[in-house]
Amino acid sequence: MTPDDIDVWVGLDVGKSAHHAHALDRDGDTLYDKPVRQDEKAIRSMLGKLSKHGRVLLVVDQPNTIGSLPLTVARDMGIAVAYLPGTAMRRTAQLLPGDAKTDRRDAHVIAWAALKLPETLRDAGSDDETLAALRMLAGHDEDLAHESTRHINRLRSLLLQTHPAFERVLKGERATRDATLALLERYGGPAGMKRAGIEDVKDWARSNGLRAGRIIDDMFKAIGEQTVTVPGTLMAETIIPSIARDIKAIKDRRREVGRQVEKLLGDHPLLTVPASMPGIGVRTASNIPLGIGGDIANFKSAAHLAAYAGIAPAAGQSGTSIKGERPSRRGNKRLRNALWQTAFVASTKHPPSIAYYKRKREQGKHHNAAVICLARRRCDVIYSMPKNGALYQEPALVA
Template sequence: MAQIWAGTGIGKTHHHCVVLTAQGERLLSRRVLNDEPELLALLADVLALGQDVAWAVDVADGMAALWINVLLNHGQHLVYIPGLAVNRASAGYRGMGKTDAKDATVIADQARMRRDLTVLLPDDEHAIELRVLTSRRTGPNADRTRRVNRLRGQLFRDHGLADVIASMPGIGPLLGAEFLAATAGDMSRYGTADRLASLAGVFPLPRDSGNVSGNLHRPRRYHRGLQRVFYTSALISIRSCDDSRRFYERKRSEGKRHTQAVLALARRRVSVLWALIRDGQCYQSNLRVTSAA
């Protein structure tokens, strides 16, 4: 019978391990690099707390493979708790936020209380099946994404507006294809840049009352695909375009939060792109354009 329980929340580059006693007291909480020397050091430190240890993980393959192999190669008792079960159990634990430390605590505590968890053994059927299912699911999904992206890129390059749209910093073939799909390539149907910005959910509308004026809010109905195009491209342009970065930094200096500043930049970019398409002109740094219909 285990004397202590060690739960590990699995991450791509780092894991978080929490060790609990039979009474649920925390003995250790550590974030560790997903690297063999670091994991071996963690294993030694946990074993030093008590030789009878039950380990638990919420991922049984992929980014957890190294940690699982380290544990099994050292003869450790290891159980698997599905991530969905961890998420459901988390609602019953103190704290509203989701952190790596909390997830690891839930994993360890569930391993301490439950007796119906799957034990992972070296090359047992369950572990092999999990690897097979994961690889089968990941492979087709990745292939489908690549095929769709290639098709989008090809269709975008064949469109007459491709050069103009792609000249906007932050908009490449994929976001450009999404923009054309959302607007059907016909900007005149929206009348003005403001209407397009409203459709994209980046043009605030007034929501005043008898005692409050100047209160703005996002439209209730907007095209989420268009919002993704302008918001994502705005984020990218902050890193790649001096004009966008200066605009963003000015909004931040005015007291706006990060999201508000990005949305303000996205709204400005709607006007710029609208004018470029209207005039058939590619983007140039410090280009002065008007967004009138």
Template sequence: MEIFCGIDWAERHHDVAVVDQAGTLLVRRRITDDLAGFTALSAMLAEHGGEQFTAVDVAIETDRGLLVAALRAAGHRVFAINPKAVDRYRDRHSVSGAKSDPGDALVLAHLLRTDRDQHRPMPDDSELGQAVSVLARAHQDLIWARRQDANRLRSLLREFFPAALTAFTDLTTKTALTVLATAPTPTAAALLTRANLVDLLHAAGRGTRPAEAAHLTETFTAEELRQPAAVETAMGEAVRAIVRTLTATNESIRQLEHALAASFEQHPDAEIIDSLPGLGLVLGARVLGEFGDDPTRFTHAASRRNYAGTAPITRASGRHRAVLARYIRNKRLADACYLWAFAALTRSTGARSYYDRRRSAGDRHNAALRRPTPSRQQTPRPTPPLPDHPRALQRSPRLARTGHRLTTNSRGVSSGDVVDHTANNVVGTLPTFESAKRTRLRSGSAVGPQRAGRSFPHLTTD
């Protein structure tokens, strides 16, 4: 008998519900988050699953943790369901707004029973692939944390020590941290001699740089507004605390990079990934970790683009049609793909030429990086002139304001183009789909010339 299991997880305990194909609740229980709890869960699944072991489909709102790892190791198929989807599915059973942990477990079990084909089980990544993912995410988390600490330091220095911001454009470098650790206040920095600064630069790995030391001396001794002495001293201690945190974070990032390199280079796909223009050790490991190494996870390239968030979404209802950026995505992978595309501009002549073409066509930087490369070079037809009638663009203020021209080219249509699907023609071009929050296609007075007694739909913006 096929059964379905839903688990509402928590930190110390989990609520479990098991239903059969008819939707009958077979068992409901709360288990602890330890070995005893997993043993009880395994006994429940074995009792209701039949005499012989069969893999059970389990729905849970997370893809991490010891419980998930143990279920997968036991051979069960785990479906990591987005909490937003569970919230919407709960409304199918009750509109009162009532919610409970045992009830959510039952909702998860029914979700698999009725809509299993709409969800995917967790990918079967190798242990080495999972290890690369863990290290890559930890490395990225530290980089994000370092940026937050650097912003805190910058905000603090701006309040009492603006000369430090003039001297160091990047506060996370070893040079900036070494100098600020020694002289965290403008008073202490003004007392540093040129010889002191040369020694500090040498300790930071900059070598002997008298010209740079002279520039720092001039910057620190310039007259500036000052906080009261007691306040300045207190702010200096706060600077020292953030500097110590940044120094430790830099060292942790360096150690994680070594561990990440060791794991990534052992992976059989590392050579292929490293050969792609724009991908190196760190970005290659991030891409591998987020995509995974399960060859059956993505059925085609469009699935990968959707997962990475580089493909737009279309919202269409009646006469309304909008092409927007995809914000529900794997944000870590989207960040890695953005940096990958940017780095490829200096590593691939094809990527650079395509980027330049998209910028010339009106795309902004982010949209030009995000667009897919066309399968073949398109040669656009000549663009007809805009109509001379003074009221022709009255209902299209953005076109009139930006000077975008209408075109009847039916080829090379991209996500930023608004299309008349009945005539298969492009009737207007937006700057980019992320800059057009809402666009509409309406039937009405013609913007361009008439064809066969029918007016072209035209573009309006809200």
């Protein structure tokens, strides 16, 4: 549907209990300017009245969560829907008189942008059930990841306060390995392990099927480096086991989410295809279609997709004194992060990608710039695979 097909532009500033709707006709005259309850009957009634004036376009400022019901009702009524991103909305508001921040003005800004600046609108997302389920799982997994980070930081803080040498042993992912968490849950920390002795700790680990010989040796070496007991150590080692249990539980829940996502991957072609590419795991494969909006046809070319993701360089030029390119600061955050992460993983695991990354570093590019270059190259492949319905085939990457 093109702007010429629309007769009524409805801006909806969504809220938890009520929305504010503002409708404009082709001449920019107001047809409707009232609050609407977050209720199917009220939304359907409002859209039904406006449909009497012609074809309606409903534009929201949040396509998910509290904006889901209005979009679903509109789609059920055969009404076109769109989404106005926050950045575009703020910039549009600067073009209009006044600087008040009210629901009524925001709804007017959305409707005015839809009428006068249709190029600022974005697809409101697919009503595909698989993508909707995937979006919820991705949000839940992000919450779990944040919760896990908070627990890990607390664990490290307690160990750093009571036994810094022991905390240094658990660098990187060592602190969250199943064996490490099991030992901390069992013994509480360095003091508890010291009381038990290295042989008893190793015997317990073997009897429970833990492959922890090396880390136990490193732990006891660190324990031997500190002879004093920092005040609060005993209390810390009563707290650490519960934190370790919480981290284990969160890891188990994230594994279950991963299994659910993997099951969804097999039910949707746009999810299956990216996952065949080196460097793209289950979670990343889910974020790519969510960032794209569920349909690769929304993008005219790979360059369009790269620009939307914010990994295409932004040119800077003014007369003869300023000329060059810089990384874009815009783009879809979810998609940009997913493409960057896959490129980073590929630059360490995938031989052709490693060679490409090294060439970019040899050309004088910094690490992040080299990874972005690789992400941009891989974006061409990610675009073409679902477009052609083909799985990944090993290309020859050249600079």
